Amino acid sequence: MVTQLSARHTRIVTHLLIACIAILAAAAPIMPAHADPADINAAARGVVRVVIVGDDGDEVYAVSHGSGFAVSPERIITNAHVVQEAVDDPSLSIGIVPADGENAVYGRLISVSPRNDLALIETTSPLNLPPLSIASGNGADSGPVVSVGYPMNVDRAQGLNMEDIFHSTPPVKSTGFLSGRRPSRDFDTLLHTAPIARGNSGGPLLDECGRVIGVNSFGAESGGADAEFFFAVSTRELLPFLRANDVSPKTNGLACRSLADLNQEERQRAQREQMMAQQKANQAEAALAHRRDEIRRTVNYTLISEREDGMAIALLLLIIALGGGGYAVLSHREGKRRAVAIAGGITILSVVGAMISWISRPDFSSAQDRVERVLRAEMEAEEDTGVIPAGDTAQQVTKQCTLDVSRSRITGSANDSLDFKWNDNGCVNERTQYGLSNGEWSRVFVPSSEAAVTISRFDPQSGKYSMDRYLLGRDDLAKAREARGDYQTPECGGLDAAREVGASQDRVISLLPDQPNERLVYSCTDKSE
Known part of the structure; x- marks a missing residue:
């Protein structure tokens, strides 16, 4: 009874703990995923400087520059207006300067779409750039964003001239918020507050997981003052443009989630699984205790029957022994020697048999051993005894x-x-x-x-x-x-x-x-x- 009550109380406590964990997990606030610098840095390694290059025969010089990003190891997206000078003047070339430790190479214009300010460039020498992932689907119209590119005002502040931009340098990252989706200049754009300047054009606008949600294009004018709002060409324009030019970019339409959120969920999952395992173990223990009680009752009943059978046999043999002894006495008086020998033998055998039957009766102390043997046999029958070969x-x-x-x-x-x-x-x-x-x-x-x-x-x-x-x-x-x-x-x-x-x-x-x-x-x- 004590064992049954203990198992029952354990099950009740286990159920209560599982319920508490579930309630706490449901009540816990869902925190937004903050931008992971590692994701932004990884995406930034696929951002390049797009330079319009002139050659007067004596030297190569930079005319202007913008930004771009890889959509495949050798193909780059930028704005149409960034490469417009090279389109208008065949003597000008397009240079691609990667962000991460490689030499600049020339680029070849694949397609230009002035309507939605997009252009596709292919490198003429391998750069093996890491392609950026593009967020697909409708996406959110608010939330943190990051602009990545090469603003000219930063170059000037660092004292860099146009020749210096042929050397690899990390792009500039600026943060802001998405302010909505709106059509502008006959194409779909995203409005945001992550600052961009001249030179940022063609660079990516990233979400918190480092995925491209737009291509930075222009800023809103504000009476000569610095613009507070900026526009990026949306993926509704970008993805069809890429597919029309036989580019299959990496796309992702899932919600942005942080590893911290996932790790917390995994910990909660492990706790639930641990509690469920404990509950299962408690149930198995309770079932084992119940089965042990059933076997014990059966074993006790069997023992009592066996002991009673032993005593009955012993009593019967004693009666036979008494009868044999009496017959032997009568036969002795009558001088029947052979009958005396037979009756005496029967008497002795009956007495010995009665003693053996009495002594061999099962003792109650063997009940526990019998219970455990029965349980062990049942468990071995249920186990999978297959051995994994080596x-x-x-x-x-x-x-x-x-x-x-x-x-x-x-x-x-x-x-x-x-x-x-x-x-x-x-x-x-x-x-x-x-x-x-x-x-x-x-x-x-x-x-x-x-x-x-x-x-x-x-x-x-x-x-x-x-x-x-x-x-x-x-x-x-x-x-x-x-x-x-x-x-x-x-x-x-x-x-x-x-x-x-x-x-x-x-x-x-x-x-x-x-x-x-x-x-x-x-x-x-x-x-x-």
Whole structure:
């Protein structure tokens, strides 16, 4: 009874705690995602200075400049009015100066649309620029925004002349707020307060996740004073323009979410799962206690029956012994020796049998042992006793994974689903060895053609597959590539190979920032072949 009451009270407390957590989670205010400097900095590495270049035969000189941003590794968006001089004067060229440590190259004009002030340029030499993601969908008409570009007034304040702008320098970032969407000059624009000046034209207007929501174009006039409101060509104009010119940009229509929000949700999720696991354990414990009581009652009933049977047999044998003894006495008086021997033998056997039956009666102290044996047999019958084989014969299953948008922070584009073959020793698709470190399966990917490092992680127990992407600058990416080049990943080879990969990857991981720019979380289940 005490055990049943304790289990019942534990279940009640568990339910109350789960309810409290749910209420607190629902009542907690949803904080807006603040602009992450890492996201803005990552996007800024794809912003370029667009320079109109003249050549008098003796030297190359800058005529004017604006800004632009990459929509593919070698294609750049800017304003039509930034390149208009080069359109009107064939002797002028277009120069592209990247933000991050590369030489300037010439650009070739692909398309110009004066109606909505857009132009598309292609580099004539590879720059391998990191393309910016473009926010798709209707989007919000308010909220924080960031303008990125190369304002001339900043160049003048720094003492830079037109020749200096051929050298790579970081773009200027200015913050403000989106003030609404409105058509202007026959095309769709966004009104905002993130300051821009001459030279900013063609640069991106970013949301808090570093995604392009517009192309900065012009400012509102205010009687000769500095403009307080500014206009950007909206993505309603930008996306059709790109697609008309066979450019498939990275797009993202999801809400901007901060990693802090996701991490808080993951902590709450872990707490709920822990509470549910505790509740399940309490229920299992209560069921086990109930089953133990049932078995104990059955065992006690059986013991009583067995003891009574033993006593009854002993009594019967004693009666037989008395009868045999009496018959032996009578036979002795009558001189029947053979009858005496038979009766005496029966008497002795009956007495011995009665003693054995009495002594062999089950004791009540054995009841607990019987209960535990019955429980153990039932539990073993329910358990899956299959053993995971080791080495080359380890179990392999195909995992079907679905993107969990609620647990992800997607700043670019992502696959909605993916499949892969998982081996218990961490071999993926029969060729890629994952590393095992601190009980976690992971693989670090440092590409040679993309300014990003990706860490893929898989938890076979929960079925969670995640990819953290770190968008790095030129110097940090060079260090990561150098660290990655210091080791060779072994072929799939069991746990020894997994631990070797895990130890080798640690140096690359130690060079990465504390937080990724993007996190994709997938929920995986076994796929039937």
